[in-house]
Amino acid sequence: MSTNSAGITLAGRLPRHKLKNRRNARLLLLMLGPSALLIGVFVVAPVIYAFYLSLTNTTLLGFEARNPKFIGLDNFKYLLGNGDFLSSLGKTGIFIALSAIIGQTALGMISALLLKNKWMRAKGIFGAAIVMPMVVPEVVASLAWASMLYSGPEGTVNMITHLFGMGAVAWLQQYALISIIVINIWRGIAFAMIMFQAALEDVPDELIEAARIDGASALQIFRVVTLPLIRGPVFLYLLLTAITTAGIFGLVYFLTQGGPGGDTQLVALFIFDRAFQFSQIGLGSAASVIMLVIVLILGLTYVRVAKVEV
Amino acid sequence: MIRNRILSAVALTAGGVLMATGLSSCAAEAPADGPATITVLAHQQVRADAIKAEIPAFEAAMAKQGQKITVKLETDILTDAQFSTKITQQYNAGTAPDVVDMNSAGMSGYAGAGYLLPLDDYLAKWPGWESFFPITKAAAKAADGKTYALPHEMGVQSLFYRKDVLTKLGIDTSQPKTWDELIGRLQKISAATGGPAITLPAGTAWGGGSWAEGFGNIVAGTDGKFFDESTGKWDVKNEGVAASFDLFAKLTQDKLLPVQDLQNPNPWIATKYKGFVDGSIPVAGQGSWGWKYDWGPSGSAPIEDLTSKVSTWNFPALDASGSPYVTTAPGFSWAVTAKTKYADASVKFIQWMSSDEALANQLVAVGAVSPRSGLDSVAPYSNEPQLLEAEAQLTKAVTVPYADGVDQISMAVQKATEDILNGASGSEATSTFVKQATDLLGPTKVN
Numbered sequence: 001m002s003t004n005s006a007g008i009t010l011a012g013r014l015p016r017h018k019l020k021n022r023r024n025a026r027l028l029l030l031m032l033g034p035s036a037l038l039i040g041v042f043v044v045a046p047v048i049y050a051f052y053l054s055l056t057n058t059t060l061l062g063f064e065a066r067n068p069k070f071i072g073l074d075n076f077k078y079l080l081g082n083g084d085f086l087s088s089l090g091k092t093g094i095f096i097a098l099s100a101i102i103g104q105t106a107l108g109m110i111s112a113l114l115l116k117n118k119w120m121r122a123k124g125i126f127g128a129a130i131v132m133p134m135v136v137p138e139v140v141a142s143l144a145w146a147s148m149l150y151s152g153p154e155g156t157v158n159m160i161t162h163l164f165g166m167g168a169v170a171w172l173q174q175y176a177l178i179s180i181i182v183i184n185i186w187r188g189i190a191f192a193m194i195m196f197q198a199a200l201e202d203v204p205d206e207l208i209e210a211a212r213i214d215g216a217s218a219l220q221i222f223r224v225v226t227l228p229l230i231r232g233p234v235f236l237y238l239l240l241t242a243i244t245t246a247g248i249f250g251l252v253y254f255l256t257q258g259g260p261g262g263d264t265q266l267v268a269l270f271i272f273d274r275a276f277q278f279s280q281i282g283l284g285s286a287a288s289v290i291m292l293v294i295v296l297i298l299g300l301t302y303v304r305v306a307k308v309e310v
Numbered sequence: 311m312i313r314n315r316i317l318s319a320v321a322l323t324a325g326g327v328l329m330a331t332g333l334s335s336c337a338a339e340a341p342a343d344g345p346a347t348i349t350v351l352a353h354q355q356v357r358a359d360a361i362k363a364e365i366p367a368f369e370a371a372m373a374k375q376g377q378k379i380t381v382k383l384e385t386d387i388l389t390d391a392q393f394s395t396k397i398t399q400q401y402n403a404g405t406a407p408d409v410v411d412m413n414s415a416g417m418s419g420y421a422g423a424g425y426l427l428p429l430d431d432y433l434a435k436w437p438g439w440e441s442f443f444p445i446t447k448a449a450a451k452a453a454d455g456k457t458y459a460l461p462h463e464m465g466v467q468s469l470f471y472r473k474d475v476l477t478k479l480g481i482d483t484s485q486p487k488t489w490d491e492l493i494g495r496l497q498k499i500s501a502a503t504g505g506p507a508i509t510l511p512a513g514t515a516w517g518g519g520s521w522a523e524g525f526g527n528i529v530a531g532t533d534g535k536f537f538d539e540s541t542g543k544w545d546v547k548n549e550g551v552a553a554s555f556d557l558f559a560k561l562t563q564d565k566l567l568p569v570q571d572l573q574n575p576n577p578w579i580a581t582k583y584k585g586f587v588d589g590s591i592p593v594a595g596q597g598s599w600g601w602k603y604d605w606g607p608s609g610s611a612p613i614e615d616l617t618s619k620v621s622t623w624n625f626p627a628l629d630a631s632g633s634p635y636v637t638t639a640p641g642f643s644w645a646v647t648a649k650t651k652y653a654d655a656s657v658k659f660i661q662w663m664s665s666d667e668a669l670a671n672q673l674v675a676v677g678a679v680s681p682r683s684g685l686d687s688v689a690p691y692s693n694e695p696q697l698l699e700a701e702a703q704l705t706k707a708v709t710v711p712y713a714d715g716v717d718q719i720s721m722a723v724q725k726a727t728e729d730i731l732n733g734a735s736g737s738e739a740t741s742t743f744v745k746q747a748t749d750l751l752g753p754t755k756v757n
Contacts, residue, residue, distance in 0.1 A: 060398050060399075060401075060402050060423060061398065061419030061420065061422065061423050061717055062418075062419050062422040062423060062714060062715065062717070062718075063422040063423070063453065063454075063714060064422075065422065065423035065424070066422075066423060066424050078749075082749075151570065151574075170570050172574070173570050173573055173574070254575075255575075256575070257514070257515060257575050258514070259513075259514060259515055259573050259575075259728070260513075260515075260570075260573035260728075260731070260732065261573070261728055261729065261731065261732035262514075262728070276395045276398070276399070277391065277394075277395060277721070278717075278718070278721055278750065279398055279419070279717070280750075
């Protein structure tokens with residue numbers, strides 16, 4: 001194809017830069033199109049459909065199932081006045097705060113700092129022990145803990161506590177919420193550790209050395225030098241872990257099914273119960289929409305507070 | 311130009327495929343006497359085994375009649391609650407198998423939603439339907455008066471007790487007339503063993519069993535007005551309901567129920583399969599299937615020399631004015647999916663499975679009572695005295711209501727009895743139940 005001195009193509013009668021833009025746009029469409037299509041079909045469309053369902057009394061069982069009706073915001077009004085739902089929101093908040101935000105973050109950071117230390121021995125074994133819970137499938141992890149926390153004297157934890165003269169404890173009944181918090185911390189340390197390890201790599205050793213020469217203690221170095229430098233990745237981790245922990249279902253379902261007495265009924269289990277056990281798809285969808293809004297607010301707050309680009 | 315042609319060709323092909331898919335999905339029903347492949351779903355191993363054993367004979371019988379019907383058995387081993395969740399999604403998505411062997415407790419919900427094929431026309435032309443007990447026929451009817459499922463077993467529920475254990479402890483084994491009398495005995499057992507004395511399904515972990523095998527049996531023995539058939543409403547504030555919750559609360563407060571075990575996932579394992587089997591919980595609310603499915607030689611937790619160690623009491627009355635009773639409800643039923651392409655072949659299959667020998671074999675495999683007359687002389691059912699005795703009780707048994715809305719009532723019962731296991735009083739549990747049932751059913755379906 002030939003062009004004249006003004007950059008106009010003789011064949012298409014288009015300026016060269018416009019032709020290039022058009023080609024770029026096509027390439028962009030080709031590259032992003034499949035992903036956008038998949039996200040549209042499997043993420044955006046279900047969310048829109050869930051929002052629509054949340055405004056109806058759709059159920060899967062009984063004669064009402066044949067004729068679902070539009071009921072406006074009734075499902076939302078019902079949920080926001082329902083003790084079980086509000087209680088599940090509260091438990092989810094406690095679960096996120098204690099297991100993800102405090103437990104996983106603190107222990108993940110400690111593990112990452114230990115692995116960064118030169119004097120640390122057997123780093124491979126230590127790292128593998130931390131990462132193992134993350135690679136074990138959820139069902140396997142749940143069954144392993146169910147066995148360890150078994151209420152009879154044959155339970156592993158009870159066998160250990162028995163050595164100290166304690167009687168058998170029904171961990172998953174008497175301390176159900178604490179148990180699932182501990183198990184979730186155990187499973188999540190690895191991800192925190194990997195994120196923080198990567199962030200710590202970017203902290204210049206000279207700064208640490210300089211602070212040390214100035215007489216700063218290890219805690220002071222961490223608080224004043226290291227932490228401000230890795231603030232971005234830490235906030236990003238907090239955002240990710242809060243969102244993923246809010247949606248945890250399998251671990252709790254396999255261990256306690258939300259019991260005893262609803263003690264571990266997190267929002268995800270409440271939604272499952274309403275939508276699939278009670279077949280109230282409309283109500284379950286409304287609960288999902290409320291959860292989605294909460295997670296969005298949480299995410300936006302993190303981003304604003306941390307002033308980080310996500 | 312070439313690219314445009316290629317695009318057009320791709321678009322045409324895609325359109326063709328879509329059209330073909332659409333047309334195939336709305337294909338007309340297959341001819342009644344043409345070859346058919348029907349899929350049958352079972353979710354309990356023992357039932358699946360019993361069905362599998364009958365399929366070759368059915369296929370051969372159909373071939374002899376000149377029709378090729380192939381039966382494909384799908385076995386998906388799940389608990390009742392898991393199965394209910396899964397099959398509901400399959401029905402809703404239009405991907406359910408042609409025939410489903412299901413617990414009758416869920417039938418009204420599926421029928422109401424339009425997932426099941428009405429069988430009335432088929433049953434009206436089938437002589438075999440005549441022999442079904444009136445109590446079976448009544449229980450199989452949905453709220454709209456149609457029959458959507460063919461029960462292939464009845465369950466008779468009562469209290470099973472370990473007579474060897476009670477005799478050893480010096481506890482009276484005669485029929486207790488009232489719950490007060492039975493509680494007196496249970497307290498003696500508990501004092502001797504230091505543990506709970508009776509297991510009755512309760513709470514959320516047991517799922518639908520907390521209603522169908524627990525609370526439902528107690529409330530069925532009250533004034534019988536829990537469900538009003540004339541109005542189609544549930545009387546959730548009925549005195550019998552409150553009295554039944556009071557009983558559960560009393561059993562819990564007196565530490566006669568295995569509270570912790572009932573709150574574990576799969577609570578039947580620690581209670582029925584461990585506690586009752588080793589004799590540490592020597593009384594259990596149980597259906598006639600306990601003789602085979604649970605504690606029989608091939609059952610989930612066999613008890614050696616079962617019939618000499620275990621016997622049954624009727625449920626005692628809640629007060630001195632009542633009489634002990636047993637309850638009955640259809641156990642499992644055959645349901646044909648409304649969207650099946652092979653309705654006639656599917657119905658032929660379930661009718662054949664209800665014929666003498668096929669039915670007798672299935673009943674003995676699971677330990678269920680016959681849903682119809684004429685089986686007391688058909689082996690191997692005729693060789694099972696416990697099942698024959700239970701069948702004889704059918705006529706005087708009290709029925710547990712299974713009307714439209716029973717799923718929601720079951721859920722409210724699970725929640726209320728869970729509260730009791732966590733220390734709530736009977737009146738608190740009744741309040742929880744009334745609120746939950748009203749929420750779930752809507753105010754128009756409750757009194």
